[in-house]
Amino acid sequence: MKKVIDKINDLVKDKFEKCGYDRKYGFVTVSNRPDLCQFQCNGALAAAKEYKKSPRDIANDVFGELKDIEIFQDISIAGPGFININITDEFLTNYINDMYGDKKLGTSENEDPMTIMIDYGGANVAKPLHVGHLRAAIIGESIKRISRYLGHKVIGDVHLGDWGLQIGMVISEVKRRNPDLPYFDENFNGEYPEKAPFTIDELEEIYPAASKLAKSNEDAMKEAREATSKLQKGHRGYLALWKHILNVSVADLKKNYGDLNVEFDLWKGESDCRHYLDEMITYLKDNNYTEESEGALVIDVAKEDDKQPIPPFMVLKSDGATLYSTTDLATIWERVNDYDPNEIIYVVDKRQGLHFEQVFRCAKKTKIVNEDLKFDFIGFGTMNGKDGKPFKTREGGVMRLRDLIDIIKDNVKDKLRNNDSFTAEEMDEIARKVGLSALKFGDLSNQVTKDYVFDMDKFSSFEGKTGPYILYTVVRIKSILRKVDVDKTSNIINPHSDIERDLMLSLSKFNEVVESAFIDKAPNKMCEYIYEVANQFNKFYHNNKMITEENMEKKMSWINLSNLTKDVLETGLDLLGIEAPDRM
Template identity: 50%
Template sequence: MRKITSILSSYVSEAFKACGYDPSLGSVTVSDRMDLCQFQCNGAFAAAKLYKKAPIMVAEEVAEALKKEGIFKVVEAVKPGFINMTLTDEYLVGYVNEIVADEHTGVPQSQTPETIVIDYGAPNVAKPLHIGHLRSAIIGEALKRIAREMGKTVYADVHLGDWGTPMGLVIAEYSERHPEWACFKEDFDPEKDEVPALDPDELNEVYPYASAKSKKDEAFKEKAHRITHELQNHRPGYYALWRELVKASISDIKSNFEKLNVSFDLWYGESDSDAYIPELVQILKDKGLLYESEGALVVDVQEPGDKINLPPVIIKKSDDSSIYATTDLATIIQRERDFKPDRIWYIVDKRQAMHFVQVFRCARKAGLVPDSTELRHLGFGTMNGADGKPFKTREGGVMRLSDLIKTATEGALEKLSGSEYVSGDMNETAQKIGVAAIKFGDLCNQPAKDYVFDLGKFLSFDGKTGTYLLYTVTRINSILKKAGIDYSEKRKITGIYTDAERELALIIALSGETYTKAIDDLAPCVLCDNAYNLASVFSRFYHDNRILSEEDELKRNSWLALSLLTRRVITKQLDMLGIDYVENM
């Protein structure tokens, strides 16, 4: 189904052409002043320069040509050269009824096949998930769902941190706590020797302890570096313990991500790129890009015109071990080999911006992907506390993700206490509300911006919150149930009778635009905006009209059809954000 701005652009382009102007100037956008008009075209300004005329003269000619189309209630030229347009109610109703009939509910579908790999989540093995993992996971999940809904082929890769220094620290600490384990023997035999079962509680505290220890104990730090190097060279005992660490960690990671409705197609880690590192090194050598600096193998990525100094990318350290840049570049080779993606997106903290500039430039210079392949880093901001600093627990530590979900669930349960309207498991409903509060509270912000995490505000039934959206859905559910309407029905709207209906219909008509913008800008927040606008206008529509008791049957049926479609659009948007709706609350 075509976006409404695309359809209107065709009309306006034809009008420009009919007036003797370049039709490419007829691009239509949504008005940011709905009190003045619904849509706008600014092409008269560019035409004025090309054809040596005043912008208002061009705008007046085109506006006059558009009046013949009969789809506009108002079309006018406004100084200094804007073309403002408002649709007739009949045309708007017709377009909205096309959305009713459309199996994709107005979501535009890709016209050409496209494959995208999205790298998000990125938890570390042997380290508990904490709130620092939240943004990457839920932003990436939303983009995956939106892209798939638009008909794109998407591979979601968790890209585990399982191959660097943190693994060396963990194994070093285990070797000091359990020196008797067979995996620490020089002559470990994977066919005969076994690694003991890992205690989950110990696993969760080993890394923080080892990390702190390495900052004070230089000998331990050196030991961890040595173990990292030996692990990357597949020393049998260390490799066997590492495999157990990965297996135990993935189970815990999956459990926590599932609570957030986050899932992955690929459970690859940095280690999976290890087999591609020799090929990477050879490619860089063959292209004359690799050289030695202070014992390390590096590649220059500085370009003329750079305003900042970009250090060379280290491919191999002086001890021959790999770093993040090495595995990221090797992973690009792997992804190109396996999927031939048109785009590779990395949803990673914006503080890693320089790293990705280095990696992408190196990949381009080495020809690891075709020039047409998009390599893109979406750098997200920090989740802060009320003090404006990175969010901490009351004790000053980093909150675990499981504790955050538990806290939000308890807050939702408190809100629901005494409610007579919750059917089914109250705890399950509370968890859905808690997760909706967390996710919407994050996703409604521009990804690159820092934001203040305020759970009390996010759980509010008023304002721009996930809780408010869920409440709106339950309100519509109640109306439809009382009217005996099944959610899966497709009912046509027969007309527009009030201002709130018109506004509601327009927001629904524009909902398809938000999917395209969300993907173009890598910004799920535009879906949040549309969903919230839809919910708030529906609330006004609901209060202004007695839907169920309306005596005019034609009007009543149209209102019920509009309510049904509003529910369908909002629940789809919630699903795209990875948020489950609740039946009642």
């Protein structure tokens, strides 16, 4: 379906053009003064300079053509030349009915869908997920869902850190604890055990111990580096142990990401691009893209118009070892080769902006990607405590993600304890969904690039701009719908009040908001929108007695309008990766 704003824009632009003005000046927006009008066009002010006429005269010219358009209820000129527009109830109601009968709620899928890859995990194997992994996961998941809703082919990749020094640290620590394991026997030629020599709990204890030791002991760091080198050169025993680390970690990561309602299409890591490294480095050398600098192999990616210095991209260190930048470039090589994407989106901490600018420039300069491929770096801010510093445990350590989820779930459960109509299992499931809504909506409602303060009491409140408030609205509508027979064949009729009209206007913007959230990669726009819809519905609900209304045409119209509101809210929540319970 064509968006309401686009329908109005086309009509107004046509009239600007008919009056001899450029169409671009007929641009219409939703009014920032809803008390005065629903839509407004300020183009006469912008056109005044070009046409050497007063804005008011231009507005009057166009007004003469607009006043007879039948979908406009009334048009007026305000101030120096603002054109204020209200649409008819008939037009709005017809649009709402078309939207109600459409499985995508009026949203059209893209006629020329793109292949989009989103890199939004970034967890390291052998380590538990912590709060620092939260934002990448839930922002990336929402961008993926919004993009898919518009018909694009989207491939989400967790891109694990599974091939660096931390693996060498783990291997060397396992060797210190269990030196008799066959993985460390250079003469062992048999099959290695199928079962890992550690559990996930043991593995999550091994890494911090190994890291702490390596940082304080030069010999331990040397052992870790040697283990990393042997692994990357194909040491048979170390490769077998690495596979155990990967399998145990990934099984646990899938569970933890699943608890967040986050799913990936690819569970690849840095290691998956290693087969391309030699080929890529040879290509870079043969095509004279590289040069030596203090023994290292680098590529100059600076541009003449750079306002700040951009360091060279380092391909190999002076000892011949690869770096994080090398594997990132090789991963792009792999993605282009295997998936031929139109766009690659990276959802990463904004502090890595310079690194990815180097990577993107290098990929373009060396023609690893063509000029049409779009790179998009979504650099997110940090989640901070009330002290303004990165969120930590009371003891000052980095909080595990599973602990944060449990804390907010328990916080919600305490607020639900007065309701004794639920079984323990039902209560736990409701608390899980409501708790995740608090956590995810609290995060996603912020502009991605900004830091924000994690306020548990505020986020888990059932009032205000929160996830639980949106869920409570959905549950309220479901409760109404359980008490009546919904007849979707009956039409929604013209609004009976300003409050009802405002709700319909809000609902009509759904497709516009989805498209805007996709273009700007901004889940916060969807948060703002569903909060607006929930607010409008609750005003409508308190203003009307739907169940006891005696006029059946009016009653069924209200029920269908409520049902459409539920569909819009649940779809919006799903695009944010949030599930709504049936009761709470």
